[in-house]
Amino acid sequence: MGTVILGPPTSRGCPEEGSQDGQSWYPASPRRSLPVLWPRSMALDSKQGHRARRSGSRIPRRPPRAADLSAAPAQASAALAGPRMESQRSRRAGWRAGAEGGEERGKLGKLLPLLPSDPAVSSLHLPVPNHVDALGLREPSSEPPRTPPDLLLPRPSAAPMPGARRARRPLSAAVAAAAAPAAVPAAGSGRGRAHMATQAHSFSYGGCNFFRQRLVLSTLSGRPVKIRKIRAKDENPGLRDFEASFVRLLDKITNGSRIEINQTGTTLYYQPGLLYGGSVEHDCSAHRSIGYYLESLLCLAPFMKHPLRVILRGITNDQVDPSVDVLKATALPLLKQFGIDGESFELKIIRRGMPPGGGGEVFFSCPVRKLLKPIQLTDPGKIKRIRGMAYSVRVSPQIANRIVESSRSILNKFIPDIYIYTDHMKGINSGKSPGFGLSLVAETTNGTFLSAELASNPQGQGAAVLPEDLGRNCAKLLLEEIYRGGCVDSTNQSLVLLLMTLGQQDVSKVLLGPLSPYTIEFLRHLKSFFQIMFKIESKPCGEELKGGEKVLMTCVGVGFSNLSKTIK
CATH class of the missing domain: 3.65.10.20 (RNA 3'-terminal phosphate cyclase domain)
Structure with missing residues (x-):
């Protein structure tokens, strides 16, 4: 592709739309920053122009012909957009640079005043001139040159006024702008892109x-x-x-x-x-x-x-x-x-x-x-025993015994098989702050575990809690969890649903109590990340299921496989 001269059109730079005689040349729109391509053959001779101006006669301006548009690249490199496309000062500066730095540098100097300074124009897909490749500033590409898009127009506010003096940019900046790759640059550095x-x-x-x-x-x-x-x-x-x-x-x-x-x-x-x-x-x-x-x-x-x-x-x-x-x-x-x-x-x-x-x-x-097995947990069974752990650190060991007695006073009314351990640590194993608490776990005949726990208030925060009150309240929490029922307690609902999702491509079922808000949101996230949905069936309480309403969750696993595990 030949050299292309870019410059702001003047009021006489574009042919009027719809003109038939080819003699009237006026802009079709008030936009003045549209880049215009002019062949060398359309430029006026300087002597003819001076003679016509002195005599006051009108110089006819004809529209471009096909022979003009197919001119040689060497002629197109010196084209000017009309008699007032660029100022005399910038024209003389370009040829002066050519006399000092050689013919190719002179052509590039002539190009410098006409390069667009608006970012909207410089980001267009502009063709790279041949003389820039000849200088070795950019390696020639085998791809065909791209033409500037017609619809990407610069902002009108950035267009220079006719006859205004434009500051000349350094040579390196102009070459970098002309040799930029044909793509819209992204904001930020390469890492940001x-x-x-x-x-x-x-x-x-x-x-x-x-x-x-x-x-x-x-x-x-x-x-x-x-x-x-x-x-x-x-x-x-x-x-x-x-x-x-x-x-x-x-x-x-x-x-x-x-x-x-x-x-x-x-x-x-x-x-x-x-x-x-x-x-x-x-x-x-x-x-x-x-x-x-x-x-x-x-x-x-x-x-x-x-x-x-x-x-x-x-x-x-x-x-x-x-x-x-x-x-x-x-x-x-x-x-x-x-x-x-x-x-x-x-x-x-x-x-x-x-x-x-x-x-x-x-x-x-x-x-x-490597793989997880599917499960079928639909029958929670009946409670057969209750185990627990009463712990105390940096307090009297009698507090753990008081917790055990108070909790057993409530649980003994329902089942005799109750055993609550006491754990009193001393020295460095007791941590840095005093406290005590109780955790209870109810085990069913089918291997289901339901839990509840309660701990004392931190030191210096809230009112002091009596060990007897803590033991009774924790026992009531366990009875409430048993009433909610299900094969998994409310603490581990999200864990079992995740493992069912990641299991083999087989059907897994689990019976849960009322879903907690945390579990409901977890189901939404499972749908987003793994595109899996559960079938939810409500199971009202009756003769077979005691306690509150239950929910039967059914899904087919995604077949998640641990690819990091080596096969021996």
Whole structure:
């Protein structure tokens, strides 16, 4: 393609639309910044132009012919857009540069005053002149040159006024603009362009609710997630310490994860890596207990590349999250139903820690499985025994005994097989803060475990709680959980639904009690990340099912396979 001269048209630069005589040449629209291409043969001779101006006669201007448009590239390189397309000053400066720097440099100097300075024009798909390639500033391409699009017009406000003096840009800037690749440049650096391309396929959520659900499902599905407006209107916006600690834990157990947080902490972008596992140690935040982190590890641990062996330090029992005692008594037997079992499957409390000081330590190890078995848990059975754990740290050992007596006074009315252990730790194993609590687990004839727990108020927060009141209230909570019924208690509803989703491509069924709001939102996230929906059947209470209304959940697994596990 020949050289193209770009310049702002004047009032006489475009033929009038609909003219037949070819003598009237006036703009068809008031837009004055449209680039116009003129061959060299249409330029007026300087002597004829001077003679015509002196005599006052009108110089006829004819429309371009086909022979003119097919002129040689060397002629097109010196074309001018009408007699007033460029000023005399810029024309002389271009030829002066040619005399000093050679013919090719002179042509380029002539091109410089006509290069568009508006960003909207410079971002168009402009053809690269041949003399730029001849200078070695850009390697010649085998692809055919692209023509500027007709519809991408620059803004009228950026057009220079006729006869205005335009500042000449440096040579390097003009060459870079002329030799730019034929693509609209993206905002930001190269890393930012790749970042935006990656985020185009990520899930986007708003708010801090269900933070763990989104990150855990993103890790298992391998789909990036972006969470915006994290406490954006709060006095202290952004992620909390326990949420940042959870993100750090995910980074430890994965390989290749990409985590980006803005300066205010209100936006998080998480691109998951591969679940690696291995030996990990993590210090949990003092604002949430170890159960906050352990619940997510139970979902991810079976799909690691190496068996997970993790040591978590922090608070073992509080009033917000499930305690380690409850997860050990209910979640581990549930995982065994899906085939996750072995000698290395263990959850042990090394030290107890109560809020606000913490100081507890927990060891958790889990084997790796390639596939999960489907389950059919439709008959919860009847309660056959109740077990429990009354713990106390940095208080009198008699408090645990008082808790046991008060809770048995209520539970003995329903079943005789009740045994509640006492656990009183001393010294360094008792953590940094005093406290006590009780966790109860009811086991059925079909291997279902229903749990309830209660802990004392943290030191210096709220009113003091009597051990007798705590024992009786915890026993009532267990009776309420038994009334809700189901094959899985309300604490582990989301865990069993996730394992059913990731199971083999077979039908799995489970009977649950009334779904908690946390479980309902978890079902929505499962549909987003794994495109799976559950069949929900309501089972009213009757002769066969005692207690409250039950829900039968049925689904077909997605056939999730642990590709990281080596086959021996």
